[in-house]
Amino acid sequence: MTSSVWEAVGLTEAEYRKIGEYLGRDPNALELGIYGLMWSEHCSYKSSKRHLETLPTEGPQVLQGPGENAGVVDIGEDIAVAFRIESHNHPSAIEPVQGAATGVGGILRDIFAMGAQPIALLDSLRFGNLDTPRVRYLFEGVVEGISWYGNCVGVPTVGGEIYFDDAYRDNPLVNVMCLGLVEKDRLVLGKAAGTGNSVLLVGAPTGRDGIHGASLLASREFLEEPEDMRPAVQVGDPFREKLLIEASLELLQGDAVIGINDLGAAGLASACSETATRGGSGMSLDLDQVPRREEGMTPYEVMLSESQERMLVIVEAGREAEVYRVFEKWGLDAVQIGEVTDDGALSVYHQGQEVARIPVTSLTEGAPVYDRPMGEPLMVRETVSEDVLPPPDYNEALLTLVGDPNLCSRRWVYEQYDHMVGINTVVYPGSDAAVLRVKGTQKGIAAVTDGNGLLCHVDPYRGAARVVAESYRNLSATGALPLAITNCLNFGNPERPEIMATFSDVIRGMGDACRALNTPVTGGNVSFYNETQRRSVYPTPVVGMIGVLDDVNKYGKTGFTTLDNPVVLLGDLGTHLGASQYLRVTQNQIVGPVSEPNYELERRMGTVCREGIRRGWIASTHDISDGGLGVALAESAALSSEQLGANIALPNDPRPDVSLFSEAGTAILVEVFSADIEEFLERARAMGCPAQPIGQVIPAELLISHKDFGLLVNLPISKIRQSWEEGLQ
Amino acid sequence: MMRFGVIRFHGSNCDRDCYHVVDRVLQQPVYWIEQNQKDLAGVDVVLIPGGFSYGDYLRAGAIAARTPVMDAVREFAERGGLVLGICNGFQILCEAGLLPGALMVNASLRFACHFAHVRVEAVDTPFTWALSPGAVLRIPIAHHQGNFQPDVTPFQGRVLFRYCDAEGHIVPAANPNGSWEAVAGIANGRGNVVGMMPHPERCSEAVLGATDGVGIFRSLLCWWEEVGGYDV
Numbered sequence: 020m021t022s023s024v025w026e027a028v029g030l031t032e033a034e035y036r037k038i039g040e041y042l043g044r045d046p047n048a049l050e051l052g053i054y055g056l057m058w059s060e061h062c063s064y065k066s067s068k069r070h071l072e073t074l075p076t077e078g079p080q081v082l083q084g085p086g087e088n089a090g091v092v093d094i095g096e097d098i099a100v101a102f103r104i105e106s107h108n109h110p111s112a113i114e115p116v117q118g119a120a121t122g123v124g125g126i127l128r129d130i131f132a133m134g135a136q137p138i139a140l141l142d143s144l145r146f147g148n149l150d151t152p153r154v155r156y157l158f159e160g161v162v163e164g165i166s167w168y169g170n171c172v173g174v175p176t177v178g179g180e181i182y183f184d185d186a187y188r189d190n191p192l193v194n195v196m197c198l199g200l201v202e203k204d205r206l207v208l209g210k211a212a213g214t215g216n217s218v219l220l221v222g223a224p225t226g227r228d229g230i231h232g233a234s235l236l237a238s239r240e241f242l243e244e245p246e247d248m249r250p251a252v253q254v255g256d257p258f259r260e261k262l263l264i265e266a267s268l269e270l271l272q273g274d275a276v277i278g279i280n281d282l283g284a285a286g287l288a289s290a291c292s293e294t295a296t297r298g299g300s301g302m303s304l305d306l307d308q309v310p311r312r313e314e315g316m317t318p319y320e321v322m323l324s325e326s327q328e329r330m331l332v333i334v335e336a337g338r339e340a341e342v343y344r345v346f347e348k349w350g351l352d353a354v355q356i357g358e359v360t361d362d363g364a365l366s367v368y369h370q371g372q373e374v375a376r377i378p379v380t381s382l383t384e385g386a387p388v389y390d391r392p393m394g395e396p397l398m399v400r401e402t403v404s405e406d407v408l409p410p411p412d413y414n415e416a417l418l419t420l421v422g423d424p425n426l427c428s429r430r431w432v433y434e435q436y437d438h439m440v441g442i443n444t445v446v447y448p449g450s451d452a453a454v455l456r457v458k459g460t461q462k463g464i465a466a467v468t469d470g471n472g473l474l475c476h477v478d479p480y481r482g483a484a485r486v487v488a489e490s491y492r493n494l495s496a497t498g499a500l501p502l503a504i505t506n507c508l509n510f511g512n513p514e515r516p517e518i519m520a521t522f523s524d525v526i527r528g529m530g531d532a533c534r535a536l537n538t539p540v541t542g543g544n545v546s547f548y549n550e551t552q553r554r555s556v557y558p559t560p561v562v563g564m565i566g567v568l569d570d571v572n573k574y575g576k577t578g579f580t581t582l583d584n585p586v587v588l589l590g591d592l593g594t595h596l597g598a599s600q601y602l603r604v605t606q607n608q609i610v611g612p613v614s615e616p617n618y619e620l621e622r623r624m625g626t627v628c629r630e631g632i633r634r635g636w637i638a639s640t641h642d643i644s645d646g647g648l649g650v651a652l653a654e655s656a657a658l659s660s661e662q663l664g665a666n667i668a669l670p671n672d673p674r675p676d677v678s679l680f681s682e683a684g685t686a687i688l689v690e691v692f693s694a695d696i697e698e699f700l701e702r703a704r705a706m707g708c709p710a711q712p713i714g715q716v717i718p719a720e721l722l723i724s725h726k727d728f729g730l731l732v733n734l735p736i737s738k739i740r741q742s743w744e745e746g747l748q
Numbered sequence: 749m750m751r752f753g754v755i756r757f758h759g760s761n762c763d764r765d766c767y768h769v770v771d772r773v774l775q776q777p778v779y780w781i782e783q784n785q786k787d788l789a790g791v792d793v794v795l796i797p798g799g800f801s802y803g804d805y806l807r808a809g810a811i812a813a814r815t816p817v818m819d820a821v822r823e824f825a826e827r828g829g830l831v832l833g834i835c836n837g838f839q840i841l842c843e844a845g846l847l848p849g850a851l852m853v854n855a856s857l858r859f860a861c862h863f864a865h866v867r868v869e870a871v872d873t874p875f876t877w878a879l880s881p882g883a884v885l886r887i888p889i890a891h892h893q894g895n896f897q898p899d900v901t902p903f904q905g906r907v908l909f910r911y912c913d914a915e916g917h918i919v920p921a922a923n924p925n926g927s928w929e930a931v932a933g934i935a936n937g938r939g940n941v942v943g944m945m946p947h948p949e950r951c952s953e954a955v956l957g958a959t960d961g962v963g964i965f966r967s968l969l970c971w972w973e974e975v976g977g978y979d980v
Contacts, residue, residue, distance in 0.1 A: 166859050170890070171800040173761025258759050258803025350758060435859045437890045439950050440798075442765045445957065456955055458768070572955055 024048075028055025029231075029239065034387055041381040049319050049367070049375045053382065056231070056285035056323055057292060060547050063386035066513035067545040070526045074540040075533050080502050081541055087297075088132040088209050088281055089199075090541020092503045094567045096460055097203045101135035104143075104196035104468065104507040104563040106546035110252045111193040115160025119193050120168035120255040124327050126197040127174060128281035131264050132330065134207035134271045135199030138443055139455055140169050142179035142195050143468045143507070143561045147188030149424055149747075154183075157191050164255075165195070166435040171257035172264065176436035177444050177453035179468050183424045186472065189551035194507040194544075196468050196563040200457065207271055209280035211291075211333045211359045212298035216277055218291070218357040219339065221346050222263045222329040226312035229253035229286070229325025240512055240548050259328040259351070266349035267330060275338040282329040288322045290331040291357075292365055292382040298333075301379055303366040304357035318369040333359060394516030396524045397558070399477040402611045403597045409676040413723070413731040416605055418742045420680075421653045423604050426646045427746025428657070449658060450576040451493040451642050454568065463571030465499030467564055471645075472557030477598040478613035479521045483528035483560050488616035488685070489644050490564040491536050495625035496640040496687050498575045498632035499566030504533060506543035506562055511555025513547045521558045529560060535618035538564060575632045575640035575689075578658030579665060584638055584716045585696045586665050586688065590624045591617070591709055592648060592672075593683025600646045601680035614683040621685050623708040628687055630702065636695035643686040649679040649723070649732070651688045656721050657740045664721040664736050667714035675725040690716060750972045752778040753791035755821075755837075757812045761799035762834065762949060769949045770795070774965050783815045793830040793968055794821055796837030798890070798947060808851065808893045809839030818844050830874055830968065831941045835891055838933070838943030847936055847943045848904040852895040855926025861890040863958070864924050866909040866932045866946055867916050873939040874971035875964055876908055884916045885909075885960040887946035889924055889932075894945040896927040896934070909933035909944055 025035035028051055038046050038054050046054060060066060076084040082099055083091035089103035107122025123140060130137045142165055147154040169176045174197070211218065229252065270276060278298065280290045287304070295302045306321050316324075332353075334342055339355055346353035360366070365382070367375040378385070410416035420426055433448035445463060446454035452467035469490045475482030487504065494501045506529065511518045533540055543563075549556040568574060596602050597612040631637040643651045656664040669678045691699050696712070703710035721739060723732035752770045756763045763780075770778040779791060788794060801812035812818065818840070825831050825846055833841040841847040854860055868876055868883045879885075898904075909932040913922045923930045925945070933944030948961030 170859060170861075170892075171759070171761075171803065173799055256803070258800060258805065261759055261761065261800070434862050437859070437861045439861065439888055439890060439947070440761055440765070442768065442950055442953070442956060445955060 024051060028052055029059055030055055034058060037387065041378055041385065049322065050377055052319050052323055053288040053375065053377060056288055057382040058386045062285050062289060064545055065387050066389050066391050066547060068388050069390055070523050073526060074530045076539050076541065078537065078539045081539055082206065083541065085540065085542040088129040090503065090505055091133060091206060092541065093203065094462060094464065096462065098457060099201050099203045099206060100198055100464060100565055101130050101133040101201055102196065102198035102505055102563065102565055103129050103542050104194055104505045104561065105544045106507050106509060107193045107195065108190065108509065108546050108549055111161055112191055114252045115157045116164040117252055117254050119161040119164030121253045121327055122193055122195045123165055123168040124255050124260050125283045126195045127172065127260060127264065128283065128330065130197045130199040131267050132209055132279050132281050133201060134205050135201035136268060137174045137197050137199040137264065138441060139453065139466060140174050140176045140195060140197050141466060141468045141563065142176065143470050144181045145187040145192040145472065145559065146183050148183050148185050154188060161191065161193055162432050162435055168255055168257040170437040172261045173440050175438045175440045175444055177438050177455065178448050178466060180470065181429060181432060182472065184472065184557065186557045189554065190549040190556050192509045192549065192556065192559060194561045196505065198466055198565060207276065208278055208297065209294050210278040210297035211294035211300050211302055212277055214300065214359055214361040215336045216359040217334050217336055217339050217355050218302060218359065219332040219334060219342055219353055220309060220329060220356045221332050221353040222351055223256065223259050223326060224310040224312045224352060225321055225324045226326045227316065227320055227324060230320060230323050240550050253325045253327050255327050262349040262351055263328050263330065266346050266351055270342060270345045273341060275334050275341045277333040277335060280331045282331060284325060286322065286324045292379050294331060294333060295365065295379040296383040301360035301362045301364045302357055303360050304368065306367060306369045308354050308356045310352045310354055318367060318374045322367065391513055391519040392516045393520035393523055396479050396520040397517050398479060399609060399611050403595055403602065407596060407606065410605060414734055417649050417653060417732055417734065420601060420604055420646050420650055421739060422742035422746045424746055426600060426650055428743050430744065431747045445571055446497060446574055446576045451496040454497050454571065454574045456571040461570050463568035463574060465494050465497045465566045465568060467493040468561055469493060470559050470561035472559040473609065474598050474613050475525060475560060476557040477609065477611045479524035479558050480528040481613040481615055483525040484532040484616050485613065486560060486562050487529055487532035487536060488621050490562045491538065491621055491625065492642040492687060494564060494566040495628045496575050496642045498573060498629050499568045500629060501536065501538050501564055501566040503541050504538050504562050504564045505541055506560055508545045509549055509556060509559040509561065510547050511550035518555060525558055525560050532616060536621065570633065573633050573635065575628065575637055577641040577655055578639055578660060579655050579663040579690055579716045580638045580661065582663060582716055582718065584690045584693055585712050586667065586714045586716060587691050588686055588711045588713050589627060589689055589703065589708060590620055590686035591684050592670065592678055592686055593681030594677065595683055596677055596681055597683060599680055599682045617685045620708065623706055624685065624687060627703045627706050627708045631689065631699055636691055636699045637689050638692050639690040641688045643684060643688055644682060647680040647682055652721060653739050653743065655688060656736045657743045662719055662736055663716050664719060665714050666717045666722045669723060669725045670711065671726055675728055675731055750776050750969055751790060751792045752776055752795060753781040753788060754778060754795045754797060755781045755817055757783045757801035757815065759799055759801045759803055760797050762797040762947065765949045766795045766797045769952045769965065773952050773962060774969065781817060783817050785817045786820050788820050788824045793832065794824060796833040796840055798835030798837060801836055801840065809836060809843040812840045813843035822846060825941050828940055832875060833943040834947055834949065835945055838945055839893060841941060841943045846941050847934060849896055849898045851893045852897055853893050854895050859892040860924050862888065864889045864946060865912050865914055865922060867912040869907050869910055873908065873935050873942065874968055875942045877967040877971040879963050879967060882916060884912060884914065885963065886958060887948055887961055888950045889946050891945055894925040896931040898928055905934045905936055906939065907931055908935050908942060
C-alpha cells in the first residue's frame with residue numbers, strides 16, 4: 020500500500036519538495052498527477068539522460084536528432100526518412116494483444132507527426148521459453164496484436180526479430196520501429212509557438228483508459244499480480260488510426276499548421292508541455308471542450324488519459340476551419356481546446372475555474388536528472404573452456420541449431436503480418452534486412468532491427484558494440500549504405516547500482532560503435548524496470564538501423580540462386596565459441612568471451628559487398644551472426660527458391676566446430692556469379708578485405724568438409740528446411 | 749484508352765497501390781471515386797481495392813456494401829460495366845450481393861500473407877481475356893477472411909481462379925484458406941463483375957520481383973481494344 024501523496028503518483032519525497040519549489044506552494048492533486056507522469060522515468064529519462072548525452076547524434080546525414088517525435092535523415096533527392104523505435108513492454112506483459120497493438124499505433128503517430136507517410140514497421144520481440152502456456156499466450160497475443168493493428172492501418176510489417184529466453188519469462192519485450200518518408204522541406208515539428216495560435220485536439224474522443232500507464236506501469240517493476248494493472252493499458256482502434264493518418268497528412272499539405280504532436284504516454288499533459296517547451300511558449304487549456312467517451316470524467320482523468328488515436332495540432336489563429344474541414348471529411352473530431360500563451364505556464368481550466376497552473380519547463384527540461392550510483396556491471400566472466408568437445412555428429416548439431424526457436428524460420432510469424440501493402444517491399448522478411456523502394460526515384464531504403472541480450476548479458480560493452488556492428492553488416496549484406504540508428508534500451512531497475520553500471524557500459528559500447536561506423540543516434544526510447552521480483556531481463560539494447568541504396572534494382576538477399584556459383588567468405592570468422600548459440604543450444608552453456616568488433620574490417624567488408632552488389636557480381640548474401648557460418652549456410656540453402664545447396668570446404672583451422680559455429684567474427688557469406696569471381700576477389704583484396712572462396716553451389720544438398728576431418732555435414736536441403744520451418748510451430 | 753476508377757472507402761488501404769499500377773504501369777487514365785459518390789459517369793472499369801473498409805467492423809465488407817457508391821456500382825454493373833474487387837473488394841461485392849457467396853474466416857484462423865499459385869479456369873471474361881487457359885499465376889494473398897463458400901448449390905457464379913501448386917495441380921496443401929473448390933476468384937454469370945482474394949497489383953512491376961498480376965490488368969486493356977464495349 021502507498022503511504023503518501025507522492026508515492027501514489029510514483030514520485031519520491033525529494034521530488035515532491037522540488038515541485039513545491041517550482042510552484043512556490045504545494046501542488047494540488049491534479050498538478051501532482053501531472054508531475055507524477057511527466058517526471059516518471061518513462062517520460063523524463065531522469066536516470067538515463069546523463070548517459071544518453073554521450074551518444075553521437077550528429078552527422079551531415081542527420082536532419083533531426085533526438086528530442087523530437089522522431090529522428091530524420093536525408094537520403095538525397097530532397098527526400099528524408101523519419102524513423103524511431105519505441106517499447107511497449109509493460110502493457111504487452113499485462114494484455115498482449117492490446118499492449119502490442121497500441122505500441123504499433125503510438126510509433127506510427129510519432130512518424131506522421133513529422134509530416135512523414137509511414138511506409139514500414141519492424142518489431143523486435145522477446146519472450147520466455149515457449150514451453151509454458153503463459154509464454155505461448157503472450158507470444159501469440161503480441162503477434163496477433165501487431166498483425167491486427169498493422170494490417171488494418173495498411174503499413175507493412177517488413178522485418179524485425181524474435182528471441183526466446185527464460186530471462187524474458189515475466190517481462191516480455193515488445194519494441195516497434197516505424198519509418199516514414201517526407202519531402203525535406205515539408206518536415207513538421209512538434210512545437211507550439213505564436214501567442215494566440217489555437218490548440219486543437221483531433222482524432223478519437225478521450226476516455227478513461229491508460230491512466231497512469233507511463234508512471235505506474237512503465238516506470239515500476241512488476242509485483243505479483245500484474246493483471247491488476249489492466250486498467251492502465253490502453254485500447255487501440257486501428258481503423259481510427261488509419262483515418263487519423265490520412266487526415267493529418269492531408270492537413271499538413273497546407274501551411275496552416277504550426278506544429279503537431281502525438282498524444283501518447285501521459286496524454287494531454289505530455290503533448291501540451293512538450294510542444295510548449297519546444298516553442299518556448301505557454302498554453303492555456305479549457306478541458307470542457309475536450310470530446311469525451313464517457314460522462315463525469317474529472318480534470319485529472321482528462322489530462323492524464325492515454326486514450327489512443329489522438330493528436331494535438333497547433334494551428335494559426337483564424338485558420339481553425341481548415342482543420343475542421345479536413346477532419347470532418349475523415350469522420351474525426353477536431354476541437355479547439357486552448358491557445359498558445361506567452362506566460363510560459365500550462366494553465367488548465369475546468370468549468371471556468373483554473374484547476375492547474377504549472378511552469379511548462381518544470382515539467383520537461385526541469386525534470387529531475389539523476390546520476391544514479393553505479394556498481395560493478397553485470398557480466399559473465401567465465402570463458403569458454405579450451406576442451407569443449409566438438410559435436411559427436413555435425414549433422415545432428417546443425418539440424419538442432421536450425422530448428423531451435425531462436426534460429427529457425429520466422430515464417431509462422433511474418434506471414435501473419437501484411438508485409439507487402441503499399442507495394443514498396445522489395446526484400447521481404449527472412450533476409451538480413453528489409454529493402455523498400457522509394458516511388459518516383461531509383462532509390463531504396465534498407466531497414467533492420469537487431470538486438471542480442473545474450474551477448475550483452477555476457478559483456479555489456481562489447482555486446483552492445485557488436486549489436487551495432489551486426490546491424491551495419493545486415494545492411495551491408497543488402498547493398499545499402501548505413502546512415503543512422505534509433506535505439507530501444509530495455510533494462511531492469513535503474514535504482515540497482517549493478518543495472519545502472521550495465522546500462523552505462525551498453526551506452527559506451529553503442530556510442531563507440533556508432534562513432535566508428537558513422538551511424539549517429541537520432542533518438543529512441545529507454546525502458547527500465549523490466550524486472551519482476553528482482554529478476555531482471557538481460558540488458559537488451561535494440562538497434563534500428565536504416566540505410567540507403569542508390570539503385571533499388573540492385574540489392575542483396577539470402578538464398579542460393581545459381582548452380583555452380585562460387586561461395587565466398589568475406590571477412591574473418593571468429594576464433595572462439597564464446598556467447599554463441601551453439602554453446603547455448605547444444606551444451607547449455609552461457610560463457611564469454613565476447614570479442615571487440617573489428618570496425619575497420621566491418622567498413623571495408625561493407626564497401627566490398629555494396630560494390631559487388633551494385634556491379635551485379637553478387638548473386639546472394641547472408642551475414643554471419645547467430646549460429647555462425649553453419650547456420651548461415653543452412654539458411655542460404657533453405658531460402659533457395661531453386662532448392663540449391665552448397666559444397667563447402669572449411670578453412671584449414673584445427674577446430675572445425677569453431678569455424679562453423681563461432682559468432683565472434685566479422686564475416687558475410689556471398690554467392691558470386693562464376694563469370695565475375697576473379698574480378699570480385701581482386702577488388703576485395705585491393706580494398707583490404709579478406710575474401711576466401713570456400714565452395715560452390717550444388718543441387719539439393721549441403722555438404723561441409725574439412726581437410727583433416729573429412730565430410731562433417733551431409734544433409735539434404737529438404738531435411739534442413741523441415742527442421743528450420745517447424746521450429747516455431 | 750480505358751478509364752479506371754478506384755473506389756476509396758474509409759479504411760481502404762490498397763487504394764493507392766491500385767491507382768499506382770493503373771497510372772504508372774498500365775499508363776491509363778485513373779480517377780478516385782469517393783465513398784459517397786453517386787455517379788460513375790466517365791469510367792469504364794471500377795476497381796474496389798483491398799484493405800479494411802470501416803475497420804472490417806461488423807463483418808468484412810458489410811458496411812462498405814451499404815454506402816451510396818455501391819448503389820452506383822450496382823447500376824453500373826447492371827449496365828454491363830466492369831467491376832474488379834480485390835481482397836476486401838471481393839468481400840464487399842459479396843456483401844453487396846453483386847457476387848454470389850461469402851468469404852469466411854481462414855481455416856487456419858490466422859491472417860495469411862504470402863505468395864500463392866492460382867490456375868486460370870476461364871479466359872472468356874474481360875479480366876482473363878489475355879491469359880491462357882490453365883496458366884499458373886504466382887500472386888500474393890493477404891487476408892484473414894478469404895475462405896470462399898457458395899451461398900446456394902449449384903453455384904450461381906463462375907470460377908475464374910483456383911489455388912493450385914506450382915505445377916497447376918489442385919491439391920489441399922495449396923489451398924491457403926479452406927475455400928470451397930479452392931476458389932481464389934469468381935465472376936458473376938455475365939462475367940463483368942469479378943472478385944478475387946489474391947492481389948494482382950502487388951505483382952505487376954519487375955522491381956517487386958513478380959509480374960504475374962499485370963496479365964489480369966492487361967486482359968482488361970486487350971478486351972477493351974478487341975471487344976470495346978459492355979455488350980458481354
